[in-house]
Amino acid sequence: MTPHDLIAAFKTVADAPEGVARLRELVLELAVRGRLVPQDPNDEPASVLLDKRTPEPGRTAATRARRRSSDHSTATDFDVPFQLPSSWTWYRLDQIAAYNGRPNRAPGEVAPNTWVLDLEDIEKTTSRLLTRARIDERESKSTKSSFKKGDVLYGKLRPYLDKVLVADEDGVCTTEIVPIVPRPGVDAHYLQLSLKRPDFIENVTRQSYGMKMPRLGTSDAEASHHPIPPLAEQHRIVARVDELMGLLNRLEAAHNASHGTRTAARDAALAALREAADPDQVETAWTRVSERLNDLCLIPEDVPPLRQAVLELAVRNRLVTQDPKDEPESVPTAEGYAPAFSVPPRWQWSSLGRICRFIDYRGRTPTKTSHGTRLITAKNVRMGFLKDDPLEFIDDRAYANWMTRGLLRYGDVLFTTEAPLGNVAQLLTREKIALAQRIITMQPVKEIDPAFLKTALMSPGMQDSIRARATGTTAQGIKAAKLKLIPLPVPPLAEQHRIVARVDELMGLLDRLERHLREARVTQAAFAAAAIHDLDA
Numbered sequence: 001m002t003p004h005d006l007i008a009a010f011k012t013v014a015d016a017p018e019g020v021a022r023l024r025e026l027v028l029e030l031a032v033r034g035r036l037v038p039q040d041p042n043d044e045p046a047s048v049l050l051d052k053r054t055p056e057p058g059r060t061a062a063t064r065a066r067r068r069s070s071d072h073s074t075a076t077d078f079d080v081p082f083q084l085p086s087s088w089t090w091y092r093l094d095q096i097a098a099y100n101g102r103p104n105r106a107p108g109e110v111a112p113n114t115w116v117l118d119l120e121d122i123e124k125t126t127s128r129l130l131t132r133a134r135i136d137e138r139e140s141k142s143t144k145s146s147f148k149k150g151d152v153l154y155g156k157l158r159p160y161l162d163k164v165l166v167a168d169e170d171g172v173c174t175t176e177i178v179p180i181v182p183r184p185g186v187d188a189h190y191l192q193l194s195l196k197r198p199d200f201i202e203n204v205t206r207q208s209y210g211m212k213m214p215r216l217g218t219s220d221a222e223a224s225h226h227p228i229p230p231l232a233e234q235h236r237i238v239a240r241v242d243e244l245m246g247l248l249n250r251l252e253a254a255h256n257a258s259h260g261t262r263t264a265a266r267d268a269a270l271a272a273l274r275e276a277a278d279p280d281q282v283e284t285a286w287t288r289v290s291e292r293l294n295d296l297c298l299i300p301e302d303v304p305p306l307r308q309a310v311l312e313l314a315v316r317n318r319l320v321t322q323d324p325k326d327e328p329e330s331v332p333t334a335e336g337y338a339p340a341f342s343v344p345p346r347w348q349w350s351s352l353g354r355i356c357r358f359i360d361y362r363g364r365t366p367t368k369t370s371h372g373t374r375l376i377t378a379k380n381v382r383m384g385f386l387k388d389d390p391l392e393f394i395d396d397r398a399y400a401n402w403m404t405r406g407l408l409r410y411g412d413v414l415f416t417t418e419a420p421l422g423n424v425a426q427l428l429t430r431e432k433i434a435l436a437q438r439i440i441t442m443q444p445v446k447e448i449d450p451a452f453l454k455t456a457l458m459s460p461g462m463q464d465s466i467r468a469r470a471t472g473t474t475a476q477g478i479k480a481a482k483l484k485l486i487p488l489p490v491p492p493l494a495e496q497h498r499i500v501a502r503v504d505e506l507m508g509l510l511d512r513l514e515r516h517l518r519e520a521r522v523t524q525a526a527f528a529a530a531a532i533h534d535l536d537a
Helices: 003-013 019-032 061-071 188-196 198-207 218-223 231-274 279-291 304-314 396-402 450-458 460-469 480-484 493-536
Strands: 089-092 097-099 115-117 144-147 152-155 164-166 171-173 177-182 225-228 348-351 356-360 373-376 392-394 413-417 421-426 433-435 439-444 487-490
Touching: 003 019, 019 188, 019 198, 019 231, 097 218, 144 177, 152 188, 164 188, 177 188, 188 198, 188 225, 188 231, 198 218, 231 279, 231 304, 304 450, 304 460, 304 493, 356 480, 373 396, 392 396, 396 433, 413 450, 413 480, 421 450, 421 460, 439 450, 450 460, 450 487, 450 493, 460 480
Parallel strands: 115 171, 373 433
Antiparallel strands: 089 225, 097 177, 144 171, 152 164, 152 177, 348 487, 356 439, 373 392, 413 421, 413 439
16 A cells, blocks of 8 residues: 555545544554565565574573473464464464563652653553653652563553553553563564554453453463564564554644634634624625535534524524514513523513423323333433434323323423433424423413424523523433523514524524535445455455
8 A cells, every 4th residue: 555545545534434543543454464565575584583582581491491382373273363474473472572571660769750651641542642751740659660662561451542652761650551572573663553453452352351440461461462574574564654654644634724724614604693783694694604504514513503503593583583563572571680682672581480381290200011102201302303212102091190280282392301401392293192200391371482482492592591500410400490480582473483484494404404414424434435445455
């Protein structure tokens, strides 16, 4: 694979989900399978590596002889994950390196200004060194593992984080980082690549023990197998990987810079939309956004901020023009609060408790059955709509005993009080429905369009008000009494209808845009997979 091939693949893959990460994995896979650089028949094969190994200190001749007899295990001793070139050999880690091969140091044995490495100093997946700290900069009373320049430093805690570093100077590290000392004939940077290859990470993740903080055991690490090429080829592979990873890093940085520029442009356009002083200015700002949608929204995640802007404009009298013929709103006025913003003369500030009847079911929800009356739970109430899944029921007798606090009506607004907090949807069915606990039904007075109430409750400002009055830390919730006190701006009923129609129009446009972007992402992922497959073929 040439740099030109990688550039072509990057252009196809980079915007796909996890595209750059997949390219990095591909580079590693090609590297350890002997497909990144050509083999040289003049290279000394890796099979002679152990015969030339320096005797291990502290071992008797008899021990070395027994070790040597077990050293020459063949690839048939384990399940070979992939085939190697003829000059390569599979070796166990303990055959080619000393795992945890350096002595530990007590806190008082570490000299000042010594490099001290913690797991948090290494970036996951990329293995970039994020921080280089000295022992006198950190208060540490724990025993440390020592390491030398050229050792491979392997993070055995949560090995799926893929933290592997080659030391560029002597130092000490937490005992969750294992110093691996390569034996002669093994390039430390090549061993680092082998420890980062996807199939190795997958295997050691399965072998890790411990639920909350899984770690790799010493025996499993030492028994792991690694594809070793001739030493000269190891050097060539490391040089090519450095070249390609550097290229990917630069292209990724350029891609991220472009994304940042696009995000800034989108945010500026949304700010102009929110700051528009009247519906005419909103229309002008929206036209500008519409003309640039293809530039401002390239991924599905770009769409939600536009939805939030539309909802906020809806409750701030910016989406439609006021009509002097509309009858002024006559709902009860909320008292004892400071209005969040000024409203036109025909609008009026009220509160949820003054414009809605609340139906709140408390206690244990009846036992669910396989058929009967449809049961709506908090899981069904999504932001803006009711979801059919999960489809659950209670029997008719339970329904008669449970739904005694008021009958539901078509168009009622359903609100989740916790888990999740603040989701809002309308009941747009005339079939008999039962509600579980953690859902409040709001039945607005005749002067309120239920669809407008739903729109208002979904707006960022109202959601902020809801969260501000909620209690709890891990799982926030709100009581009906506090919910009733939340103020909201109420326009004339005719204007409510116009606002709802305009919101529906704009949300329909954004729904189609998001659907298109999601379909494009699927297509893009398919093209990316095909491009990677072609490179790996």
